[in-house]
Amino acid sequence: MTSAPSTQRIRASELVGETWFNIGDKDLSLKDLRGKIVILDFWAFCCVNCLHVLDELRPLEEQYSDVLVTVGVHSPKFEYEAETSAVAAAIECYDIAHPVINDPELITWQAYTARAWPTLVVVDPEGYIVAHLTGEGHVSGLYSLVDQLVEEHEAKGTLHRGEGPYVAPEPVARDLKFPAKAIALGSRGSQESTFLVADTGHHRLVEVADDLETVIQTIGGNGSGNAISAETGQAEPDSISVRGYADGGREIALFNEPHGLALLPADVAAQAGYDVLIADAVNHRLRAVNLTTGGVSTVAGNGIQRLIDSERVQDETGQSDVVDLGPFAAGALETSLSTPWDVQYSEAEGVAIIAMAGTHQLFSYDPVTKDLAVYAGTALEGLVDGPADEAWFAQSSGLSVDAEGTLWVADAETSAVRYVVPSTKTDSKEPEVGTVIGTGLFDFGFRDGTPDDARLQHPLGVTNLPDGSVLIADTYNHAIRRWAPDTVNPDGTTKAAEVTTVARDIQEPSDILVETDADGHAVSIVVVETNAHQLIRINVPEKFLHVDEGAKQAQRPATKLVVGDVPINISFAAPKGQKLDDRWGDPTQLTISSTPEHLLLEGEGRDTGLTRQLRLNPDVTEGVLHVTARAAACDGEHGQPIPDSAACHLYQQDWGIPVTLHADAFDGAHTTLDLDLRGIH
Numbered sequence: 001m002t003s004a005p006s007t008q009r010i011r012a013s014e015l016v017g018e019t020w021f022n023i024g025d026k027d028l029s030l031k032d033l034r035g036k037i038v039i040l041d042f043w044a045f046c047c048v049n050c051l052h053v054l055d056e057l058r059p060l061e062e063q064y065s066d067v068l069v070t071v072g073v074h075s076p077k078f079e080y081e082a083e084t085s086a087v088a089a090a091i092e093c094y095d096i097a098h099p100v101i102n103d104p105e106l107i108t109w110q111a112y113t114a115r116a117w118p119t120l121v122v123v124d125p126e127g128y129i130v131a132h133l134t135g136e137g138h139v140s141g142l143y144s145l146v147d148q149l150v151e152e153h154e155a156k157g158t159l160h161r162g163e164g165p166y167v168a169p170e171p172v173a174r175d176l177k178f179p180a181k182a183i184a185l186g187s188r189g190s191q192e193s194t195f196l197v198a199d200t201g202h203h204r205l206v207e208v209a210d211d212l213e214t215v216i217q218t219i220g221g222n223g224s225g226n227a228i229s230a231e232t233g234q235a236e237p238d239s240i241s242v243r244g245y246a247d248g249g250r251e252i253a254l255f256n257e258p259h260g261l262a263l264l265p266a267d268v269a270a271q272a273g274y275d276v277l278i279a280d281a282v283n284h285r286l287r288a289v290n291l292t293t294g295g296v297s298t299v300a301g302n303g304i305q306r307l308i309d310s311e312r313v314q315d316e317t318g319q320s321d322v323v324d325l326g327p328f329a330a331g332a333l334e335t336s337l338s339t340p341w342d343v344q345y346s347e348a349e350g351v352a353i354i355a356m357a358g359t360h361q362l363f364s365y366d367p368v369t370k371d372l373a374v375y376a377g378t379a380l381e382g383l384v385d386g387p388a389d390e391a392w393f394a395q396s397s398g399l400s401v402d403a404e405g406t407l408w409v410a411d412a413e414t415s416a417v418r419y420v421v422p423s424t425k426t427d428s429k430e431p432e433v434g435t436v437i438g439t440g441l442f443d444f445g446f447r448d449g450t451p452d453d454a455r456l457q458h459p460l461g462v463t464n465l466p467d468g469s470v471l472i473a474d475t476y477n478h479a480i481r482r483w484a485p486d487t488v489n490p491d492g493t494t495k496a497a498e499v500t501t502v503a504r505d506i507q508e509p510s511d512i513l514v515e516t517d518a519d520g521h522a523v524s525i526v527v528v529e530t531n532a533h534q535l536i537r538i539n540v541p542e543k544f545l546h547v548d549e550g551a552k553q554a555q556r557p558a559t560k561l562v563v564g565d566v567p568i569n570i571s572f573a574a575p576k577g578q579k580l581d582d583r584w585g586d587p588t589q590l591t592i593s594s595t596p597e598h599l600l601l602e603g604e605g606r607d608t609g610l611t612r613q614l615r616l617n618p619d620v621t622e623g624v625l626h627v628t629a630r631a632a633a634c635d636g637e638h639g640q641p642i643p644d645s646a647a648c649h650l651y652q653q654d655w656g657i658p659v660t661l662h663a664d665a666f667d668g669a670h671t672t673l674d675l676d677l678r679g680i681h
Contacts, residue, residue: 013111017101024167035160045090072100080476135653141575177201250294256282260342272367279340306336332372348405348422391433398461415444445551454499461511507531560669570610571679587632599623
């Protein structure tokens with residue numbers, strides 16, 4: 001069921017990278033951290049699971065601030081993420097209050113045998129590795145592990161209490177701070193032609209005038225603006241950057257990194273009692289605001305992050321992965337959500353669709369009946385089309401609905417544009433998922449041309465033009481792109497579908513709004529330029545750019561494996577005070593597939609257990625193994641039954657492991673594939 005933990009003491013490798021952040025004008029080495037418990041957090045700012053870990057670690061870092069130092073090792077997946085300025089912006093955007101080293105060549109990543117984002121490695125005060133944890137949800141175990149290390153090393157005299165090396169950066173005053181999404185309010189704003197902006201970095205909503213700059217009102221954030229010191233002329237600490245959770249009036253309400261916004265149709269708003277839905281990402285809630293009163297309420301989510309599909313963990317038949325697209329029995333306010341990133345009302349379905357980035361799914365919410373349900377997606381990460389209950393998504397982050405009722409999806413981690421045909425327009429009467437741009441988790445680039453050849457880089461937003469084409473906020477390419485379907489020319493010939501570029505050199509665009517004239521023709525677009533902290537207006541050009549900077553793949557070092565029979569072993573050890581939940585059989589599960597499919601001759605599929613025999617095809621030289629491991633544990637002591645009232649935890653990690661296949665082991669190829677879900681050394 002689990003592999004035995006290693007008893008060999010392994011010395012932690014030195015931290016090697018390009019640039020240090022949050023430590024002032026100096027570098028940092030492991031020797032400087034001797035005497036402290038160190039958590040190395042291998043992360044990438046594209047990765048929603050990594051963002052979850054940042055938030056999980058905040059209270060742990062605060063409680064153990066005199067003995068614990070977290071060091072972020074930024075290990076980029078996408079090309080843009082390797083840039084120093086991009087990492088600096090991400091550190092500010094996500095309020096990271098610990099040292100960070102940028103590791104663009106993945107040197108430290110390889111030294112610690114990291115194979116997935118996020119990975120946590122715990123180093124004791126003497127500089128030895130004591131735990132290797134993959135994925136999220138490990139924080140409860142970290143508390144007990146830190147307590148053990150404090151007790152052990154205080155007794156040995158090797159624990160040094162005191163402040164860590166973190167140096168806070170100088171604060172900066174801005175009207176907007178990393179805005180994520182915006183909507184046009186029209187006549188339902190406080191004035192004509194206004195926009196409501198998710199001012200994500202300030203944890204509030206801001207209504208701005210048609211000039212895109214004049215602030216009309218703010219909702220939430222517990223403040224009204226940045227303060228500038230009269231003595232120094234420098235920005236005071238952000239007086240409006242109050243993250244939290246509170247319902248109430250505009251001066252009382254609190255958000256935590258709000259993202260997507262959806263304006264409800266007037267008749268639906270009248271029945272619901274509010275006008276706008278808000279994807280309150282880090283609060284893991286769907287919020288609502290009445291634009292007349294400014295009152296904020298919660299309509300879905302209990303504030304507890306959903307780890308994969310926690311409502312379906314191990315029924316009495318042992319099946320933990322059957323997707324049920326019906327409503328959640330507990331009700332919307334009692335159901336866990338996971339990092340809702342965008343929300344869009346679908347008149348075709350009569351519900352709001354939520355991009356549930358944290359579980360790689362789409363949820364639906366009916367503002368009138370208050371029903372919450374899974375709309376599409378299995379909670380497995382990847383790019384798989386087909387019926388909604390079989391489709392795979394990957395951190396969907398932007399939504400739009402066209403005139404025909406089709407839902408368009410910016411699927412960020414696959415650098416893809418997906419679509420969902422509504423249930424009212426399919427023969428099966430169930431939603432159907434398809435893809436127009438994108439091929440998989442590791443393929444990206446900046447290339448125009450046919451949709452099959454085109455490449456994007458982590459898009460976060462989509463919107464629809466009146467002519468049936470789709471605009472894409474191609475975030476990491478700093479561009480606005482356009483997908484146009486097949487069209488019929490005036491002479492009756494067909495113009496093939498194509499992808500072109502509308503605008504370039506926009507700093508991380510994350511959302512787009514289309515402005516039309518009286519005849520319904522697009523005349524301009526409004527872009528949320530996140531890393532420039534502003535909204536901008538761009539005229540829609542008559543001719544589009546054609547860019548080809550190549551198709552690329554995420555360049556992680558490949559794992560060398562021998563062809564033939566290769567066992568895979570996932571190490572998992574429940575934290576102290578927890579035990580595997582075996583009340584309904586084996587509480588572990590392993591799902592394996594490959595790209596290309598014929599890479600695996602045997603071993604694919606889903607089954608219980610954390611070990612399996614793979615047979616690798618000798619006719620294939622390289623590919624990707626897709627591995628998902630799950631383990632369920634509950635609070636309780638070994639040898640004792642689990643109480644009915646015990647809190648239970650589900651651990652999961654998805655790995656996409658690039659591999660090269662070799663005839664024998666003489667050139668360093670491995671004969672086994674060993675991975676850590678939660679390994680204790």
